[in-house]
Amino acid sequence: MTDPTDFMKHTAPSEGESTPWAETRIDTSRPSIARVYDALLDGKDNFAADRVIADHYRQVPGAPRVPWDNRAWIGRVVRWLVAEAGIRQIIDIGSGLPTASNVHDVAQAIAPETRVAYVDNDPIVLAHGRAILASNDRTTVITADAQEPEGIFGNPELRALIDLDQPYAVLLAAVLHHVPTGEDQKVAAGIRERIAPGSYLAIANFHDPGDPRAQGIETALVEKGLGSGWVRPYPQHRMYFGDLDLVHPGLCPANEWHPDDETPTDSPVHHLYLGGVAKRP
Numbered sequence: 580m581t582d583p584t585d586f587m588k589h590t591a592p593s594e595g596e597s598t599p600w601a602e603t604r605i606d607t608s609r610p611s612i613a614r615v616y617d618a619l620l621d622g623k624d625n626f627a628a629d630r631v632i633a634d635h636y637r638q639v640p641g642a643p644r645v646p647w648d649n650r651a652w653i654g655r656v657v658r659w660l661v662a663e664a665g666i667r668q669i670i671d672i673g674s675g676l677p678t679a680s681n682v683h684d685v686a687q688a689i690a691p692e693t694r695v696a697y698v699d700n701d702p703i704v705l706a707h708g709r710a711i712l713a714s715n716d717r718t719t720v721i722t723a724d725a726q727e728p729e730g731i732f733g734n735p736e737l738r739a740l741i742d743l744d745q746p747y748a749v750l751l752a753a754v755l756h757h758v759p760t761g762e763d764q765k766v767a768a769g770i771r772e773r774i775a776p777g778s779y780l781a782i783a784n785f786h787d788p789g790d791p792r793a794q795g796i797e798t799a800l801v802e803k804g805l806g807s808g809w810v811r812p813y814p815q816h817r818m819y820f821g822d823l824d825l826v827h828p829g830l831c832p833a834n835e836w837h838p839d840d841e842t843p844t845d846s847p848v849h850h851l852y853l854g855g856v857a858k859r860p
């Protein structure tokens with residue numbers, strides 16, 4: 580059988596060329612956020628242009644730790660949402676390429692009936708997601724942009740899986756720092772204002788606490804060719820949650836959010852990444 584991701588092993592088809600994936604127009608000569616992140620997590624779904632950016636990022640002291648801390652934070656948040664808050668529907672916006680311990684793996688290990696909709700604006704995520712999730716009827720993957728929330732919440736595939744009148748959780752992990760300043764607040768507000776009572780919003784992003792390494796991260800990502808990856812001070816992160824109720828322990832360094840036995844307590848960069856979970860009462 581043909582591997583549905585075979586197209587990724589080549590550069591984008593030229594104009595007029597017909598391939599099963601021609602409509603996705605994956606350009607491997609330019610870095611993509613999803614593939615750079617995959618490279619930073621030691622994945623294999625990335626290309627030379629992505630690895631150049633990942634190498635710039637790795638030169639910032641301590642920065643290579645942050646993507647792993649983020650994945651661990653997502654795992655703890657999903658476990659908390661399903662096991663403690665009773666959530667059974669999750670929308671993961673800016674979900675990225677499949678990795679170890681995906682959101683549906685974590686959630687369905689606790690409550691198999693949990694439904695998960697993955698959303699990303701990079702079509703490569705859909706291609707990989709469909710291949711991997713084909714056998715899981717409680718999970719879907721759609722291509723949509725966080726900056727156009729109607730395209731997410733009005734998507735028929737998502738609505739077939741997620742009952743938007745019932746409580747659900749929205750994850751926005753490592754996404755808003757890729758949305759330009761000003762637009763990031765609109766994205767958060769667009770989701771916040773939509774979510775049903777009893778629903779949760781979980782957000783995590785790079786933080787600028789005045790540490791020069793934060794600026795180093797921004798330079799490595801924004802100025803070396805990726806074009807996004809802004810670090811922002813605490814008040815801007817806090818505004819994402821608006822009038823929602825932040826759950827304990829509030830908006831804090833991700834490693835301090837319900838740490839478990841595997842959460843590093845001595846990370847030199849834990850102040851560079853903030854996460855929080857809030858509820859619409």
Ligand SMILES: C[S@@+](CC[C@H](N)C(=O)[O-])C[C@H]1O[C@@H](n2cnc3c(N)ncnc32)[C@H](O)[C@@H]1O
Pocket residue numbers: 612613616649650653672673674675676698699700701704723724725726751752753754757758
């Ligand atoms: C750094 S990855 C994070 C992946 C995953 N959320 C995690 O934290 O492990 C950011 C993802 O967000 C996606 N993304 C960036 N901007 C987006 C937007 N405006 N709408 C939807 N997805 C977006 C990228 O394509 C990428 O897959």
